[in-house]
Amino acid sequence: MAKIKVLVNGAAGKMGREVVKAVSKEKDLELVGAVDIAEIGVDAGSLVGINPMNVEVSRDLDKTIKMTKPDVVVDFTHPNVAMDNTRAILNNKVNAVVGTTGFAEENLKEIKKLCSLNKVNCIVAPNFAVGAVLMMKFAKQASRVLPNVEIIELHHDQKADSPSGTAIKTAEMIIEERGKHDLKPKATKDIEKLDGVRGGDMDGVHIHSVRLPGFVAHQEVIFGGVGQTLTIRHDSISRESFMPGVVLSIRKVKDLPGLTYGLESIL
Numbered sequence: 001m002a003k004i005k006v007l008v009n010g011a012a013g014k015m016g017r018e019v020v021k022a023v024s025k026e027k028d029l030e031l032v033g034a035v036d037i038a039e040i041g042v043d044a045g046s047l048v049g050i051n052p053m054n055v056e057v058s059r060d061l062d063k064t065i066k067m068t069k070p071d072v073v074v075d076f077t078h079p080n081v082a083m084d085n086t087r088a089i090l091n092n093k094v095n096a097v098v099g100t101t102g103f104a105e106e107n108l109k110e111i112k113k114l115c116s117l118n119k120v121n122c123i124v125a126p127n128f129a130v131g132a133v134l135m136m137k138f139a140k141q142a143s144r145v146l147p148n149v150e151i152i153e154l155h156h157d158q159k160a161d162s163p164s165g166t167a168i169k170t171a172e173m174i175i176e177e178r179g180k181h182d183l184k185p186k187a188t189k190d191i192e193k194l195d196g197v198r199g200g201d202m203d204g205v206h207i208h209s210v211r212l213p214g215f216v217a218h219q220e221v222i223f224g225g226v227g228q229t230l231t232i233r234h235d236s237i238s239r240e241s242f243m244p245g246v247v248l249s250i251r252k253v254k255d256l257p258g259l260t261y262g263l264e265s266i267l
Helices: 014-025 061-068 079-091 105-118 130-142 165-180 239-255
Strands: 004-009 029-035 072-075 095-098 122-124 149-155 200-202 205-211 217-225 228-236 259-261
Touching: 004 014, 004 061, 004 239, 014 029, 014 239, 029 061, 061 079, 072 079, 072 239, 079 095, 079 105, 079 122, 095 239, 105 122, 105 259, 122 239, 130 165, 130 217, 130 228, 130 239, 149 165, 165 200, 165 205, 165 217, 228 239
Parallel strands: 004 029, 004 072, 072 095, 095 122, 122 259, 149 205
Antiparallel strands: 149 217, 200 205, 217 228
């Protein structure tokens, strides 16, 4: 059985290095390319502290795709370049697994069109940790009974975007579920003595972002009801927690037509 050829974009980043290691451990996957703006010319295996893989980090994504002909490109880069990268991947008629967050609704619509035009597939997942997907699912279910909710997400201080893609996805799921059941959160009449102290307001769901050294990726969804609260929390204490979801997506993307948004669709 032929191996799935994988190119990692953002290979020298923290998430990219984990993907390189994860791919190296799977018998049905083969790393054929590694792209980044740093560590150019370094062997991908040496970069992540394992045996050399005879794959050097290169700078040009488009050129490397054409040279290596991967089946799947995994992108963990920066929100400022994620859409350009995704266009390059899909226009080269290659399937994409994208973990970079920060996509707006219009970006997702464009990705869907590019998939159709180029007859390829793309998985965009705000979070690849299975536990985080379950957290979002449980939060969606709880919102049917407890519509008053706030989200606190905590990440390392190098994260480029706020709020996190996971927080936005969670809020979207809660808002959708409340709409199905015609539920409305209780209106608050508080006065902000400090601008922004109540967090961002996404259709009645307040989202608070914390950025501090020591965190990896964490989120809690707090529901309030009469005489009670319910907190659903997920903690990723290591970036390894995302790798089973990434590997699963690499294996599944070829069989999922067009755009798939969120890991919950393939679990």
